[in-house]
Amino acid sequence: MSHKYAIGVDYGTQSGRAVLVDLSNGHEIADHVTPYPHGVIDETLPTSGQALEHDWALQHPDDYLEVLRRSVPEVLKQAGIDPADVIGLGIDFTACTMLPVDEHGVPLCFKPEWENNPHGWVKLWKHHAAQDEADRLNAIAAERGEKFLPRYGGKISSEWMVAKIWQIVNEAPEVYDATDLFTEATDWVVSQLTGKFVRNSCTAGYKSIWHKQDGYPSKEFFKALDPRMEQITETKLRGDIVALGTKSGELTEEMAQLTGLKAGTAIAVGNVDAHAAVPAVGVVTPGKLVMAMGTSICHMLLGTEEVEVEGMCGVVEDGIIPGYLGYEAGQSAVGDIFEWFVEEGVPAYVKDEAEKAGVGVHQWLTERASAYKPGETGLLALDWWNGNRSVLVDTNLTGVIVGYSLLTKPEEVYRTLLESTAYGTRKIIDAFHHNGVPVDEVYACGGLPQRNALLMQIYADVTNREIKVADSKQTPAVGAAMFGAVAAGSAKGGYDSVVDAAKAMARVREDTFKPIPENVAVYERLYQEYSELHDYFGRGANDVMKRLKGLKDEASR
Ligand SMILES: Nc1ncnc2c1ncn2[C@@H]1O[C@H](COP(=O)(O)OP(=O)(O)O)[C@@H](O)[C@H]1O
Numbered sequence: 196m197s198h199k200y201a202i203g204v205d206y207g208t209q210s211g212r213a214v215l216v217d218l219s220n221g222h223e224i225a226d227h228v229t230p231y232p233h234g235v236i237d238e239t240l241p242t243s244g245q246a247l248e249h250d251w252a253l254q255h256p257d258d259y260l261e262v263l264r265r266s267v268p269e270v271l272k273q274a275g276i277d278p279a280d281v282i283g284l285g286i287d288f289t290a291c292t293m294l295p296v297d298e299h300g301v302p303l304c305f306k307p308e309w310e311n312n313p314h315g316w317v318k319l320w321k322h323h324a325a326q327d328e329a330d331r332l333n334a335i336a337a338e339r340g341e342k343f344l345p346r347y348g349g350k351i352s353s354e355w356m357v358a359k360i361w362q363i364v365n366e367a368p369e370v371y372d373a374t375d376l377f378t379e380a381t382d383w384v385v386s387q388l389t390g391k392f393v394r395n396s397c398t399a400g401y402k403s404i405w406h407k408q409d410g411y412p413s414k415e416f417f418k419a420l421d422p423r424m425e426q427i428t429e430t431k432l433r434g435d436i437v438a439l440g441t442k443s444g445e446l447t448e449e450m451a452q453l454t455g456l457k458a459g460t461a462i463a464v465g466n467v468d469a470h471a472a473v474p475a476v477g478v479v480t481p482g483k484l485v486m487a488m489g490t491s492i493c494h495m496l497l498g499t500e501e502v503e504v505e506g507m508c509g510v511v512e513d514g515i516i517p518g519y520l521g522y523e524a525g526q527s528a529v530g531d532i533f534e535w536f537v538e539e540g541v542p543a544y545v546k547d548e549a550e551k552a553g554v555g556v557h558q559w560l561t562e563r564a565s566a567y568k569p570g571e572t573g574l575l576a577l578d579w580w581n582g583n584r585s586v587l588v589d590t591n592l593t594g595v596i597v598g599y600s601l602l603t604k605p606e607e608v609y610r611t612l613l614e615s616t617a618y619g620t621r622k623i624i625d626a627f628h629h630n631g632v633p634v635d636e637v638y639a640c641g642g643l644p645q646r647n648a649l650l651m652q653i654y655a656d657v658t659n660r661e662i663k664v665a666d667s668k669q670t671p672a673v674g675a676a677m678f679g680a681v682a683a684g685s686a687k688g689g690y691d692s693v694v695d696a697a698k699a700m701a702r703v704r705e706d707t708f709k710p711i712p713e714n715v716a717v718y719e720r721l722y723q724e725y726s727e728l729h730d731y732f733g734r735g736a737n738d739v740m741k742r743l744k745g746l747k748d749e750a751s752r
């Protein structure tokens with residue numbers, strides 16, 4: 196049999212990328228990135244120019260198709276292989292990134308009658324404008340003693356499906372009525388490839404409160420939210436829910452024309468970016484935490500029992516690797532915080548000097564920040580620039596930096612922001628480790644580990660754990676390709692399980708980041724200070740952040 200390949204397409208926050216992978220060893224033969232032409236739509240609607248309220252974050256579904264149109268043919272061209280040797284394709288996506296579609300699967304925002312209504316568009320994972328709905332949902336679920344709540348660390352997030360749908364019910368009931376299905380973007384793109392709609396068990400479990408044994412919450416629960424939602428699981432959330440690793444269907448003729456692949460190529464069911472990355476670093480057993488580090492961080496861990504962990508995003512049977520309970524937690528902003536500082540927080544001289552030195556601002560700041568010892572900046576920050584996903588699950592929390600003086604330098608602030616995100620990760624590791632889901636090893640993948648060695652050393656020191664790094668530029672895409680190979684199956688030159696695929700294809704770098712004992716000692720003290728601030732601002736002792744947000748809302752109305 197000739198050499199076989201699979202393609203993984205990773206849909207990130209700003210761009211989508213296709214990677215063509217050799218199935219015998221996991222090597223990335225070709226990759227290509229397509230920045231989304233409309234990016235993240237968080238200021239004005241592209242059609243009408245209507246201003247969006249803050250906390251909104253939308254996307255354009257055609258941008259996802261653009262990735263297929265541009266990046267898939269490009270990797271085929273770069274690799275110079277016969278498209279018939281690409282036996283499978285898998286995709287992974289940010290989540291919960293959701294959209295309303297009509298009975299033909301057409302996104303409402305593609306239709307002239309809905310294109311000017313912001314609720315007809317894709318709501319990106321970091322759309323945080325459904326916090327009121329999430330708060331009410333959590334109160335109602337707690338009052339009713341809904342047994343799903345502990346599976347989600349005690350709180351359903353405003354980032355997820357039900358809160359987002361309920362916002363549409365409240366603010367645009369006409370869009371709700373016109374919607375045939377609410378879908379995850381990952382399932383919608385797969386349906387465009389195969390011509391057939393199925394839901395994947397991963398997003399259904401983590402983002403739509405679905406359980407392998409119990410199904411969705413009851414009609415009574417949805418009715419208690421809003422009588423208009425009573426039947427939603429049989430109507431707008433209907434659809435077969437199938438396990439990761441399943442073949443969703445085959446590439447249609449039309450999509451074959453568009454991508455250059457062969458019609459009939461096996462297409463895996465949709466997956467989530469962070470979850471797809473886990474087998475791609477070879478993690479298929481418990482005890483190993485995988486951090487997908489980019490705009491945000493998702494923390495993924497396998498377990499054998501369902502236990503309650505404060506503020507985790509969820510525990511889902513078969514949610515990451517079949518046969519295990521998959522645990523997920525996360526931080527809503529990590530790279531995004533560094534980017535905010537680079538874009539909005541540095542003086543002009545930093546940009547000038549970086550330009551003169553011929554390096555990016557991140558690199559310029561990182562080089563200078565590396566000269567400081569832990570504690571030397573005198574600064575400490577709370578990493579809540581985009582709220583707190585775990586363990587507090589509260590998007591209304593905001594950022595703090597303590598310790599400024601007239602001598603504070605931009606690189607010190609940058610280092611402090613790097614450190615603050617490491618403390619946020621430590622909170623998550625502690626929550627799992629001390630509650631029956633051990634974290635013995637840590638793996639990192641995503642854009643950040645390759646770009647910033649200082650950041651990774653800080654994470655090793657703050658967590659006091661050695662960190663292994665993926666030997667791949669595009670780990671989630673490689674994971675998605677593995678699932679594509681499993682969808683094709685061994686008879687076609689792929690694999691029969693993702694565990695088999697991981698054995699052959701997963702790769703981590705030989706060099707690791709090891710904790711440095713003297714740094715660990717100082718960071719332990721700083722982490723105790725972080726914890727004090729974390730609980731003071733985050734657990735109700737002082738709700739100043741929420742009062743400020745309230746004032747801001749009043750002022751902007
Ligand atoms: N040298 C750097 N150090 C730290 N962060 C960086 C650096 N370069 C880029 N970033 C951050 O990386 C993030 C993008 O990560 P990436 O993994 O490529 O994207 P995504 O999360 O969308 O998949 C951005 O938020 C950006 O601020």
Ligand SMILES: O=C(CO)[C@@H](O)[C@@H](O)COP(=O)(O)O
Binds near residue numbers: 290291467491493525
């Ligand atoms: O929330 C999830 C997964 O559950 C992510 O899709 C979301 O944090 C976005 O991830 P990125 O930082 O864009 O890779």
